[in-house]
Amino acid sequence: MHSERTLTVAWxxxxxxxxxxxVVGNTGSPGLWVTVAVAAMMAFKGRVVIDHFLELGGAHPSIRRLVRFYAVALPVMLILTDLFGPQIAWLTTL
Amino acid sequence: MSIGTATFSAPPAPVLGRIPGNKAIWVGIYCELTEFALMFIVYFLARAHHPEAFRDGPQQLSTLAGVTNTVIMLTSSYFVARGVMAMRRSQRATCLKWLTAALFTGIGYPVVKFFEVQWNVARGLSGNGEVFQMAYYYLTFNHLVHVCWGLLGLLWVMARTWMGAYDATDHDGLEAFACYWHATDLIWLMIFPLFYVLP
Incomplete structure (x- = not known):
């Protein structure tokens, strides 16, 4: 259970x-490090929602692990897509 | 000692952790996460095949609309979480106020979406356009549907709260709705950077 103060700070x-x-969306230029920064922000924001809004810290492990994995897997997939885009395209071309 | 007595005197099974809300809502949330996971895979494959379209795509969209809807989702989620906290202290009237605030904030999402689509169409961004636009409409419209379901669910738990169906010790229904709403928020936090932020 969380206090109102902790929840408000998280929000x-x-x-x-x-x-x-x-701001990044309006002014940033393409590049791997920008992608990594955006992916890190995705993962961090996801974790804050999972821990402080969903309160999954004390939840059943199968719920907690799956949802936490979700918020990490997507940013990692984003980085991998930017790193290995041509290889992924080659592997998935019919 | 009989078998029955031995069973009663056995130590309780270790607690593995609670299930927030109820099991049924987590079946629904797993389905929602799976549905969006498949759509995200389509997004990443399309991004790998058409990097130029996805590099130039976010510049075609209204960043203001994306940021506004993110603020709306986060704020509505925060209000719902405050409502659950109030219910845990048996403050039913306070809980209802937070839920009402969450409803009015959440209604802003489809309203902003409506104006965003008008803005897009005026600039030639349609659902049968190039691959970035298709992915954008495909994912964000699906998310909009989930938000609309959530708003209906919010109306339901508000009515139940008003009728006194929940109290500090029994508010699983309210908590189940809160889990769905936060999960829908979580998915938007994944969608937002992919379409509006990444340069």
């Missing part, structure tokens, strides 16, 4: 990161 952090994301 404000998420709002702040969202605004930073908006």
């Amino acid at each position: 404000l952090v998420l709002l702040g990161l969202t605004l930073i994301g908006g």
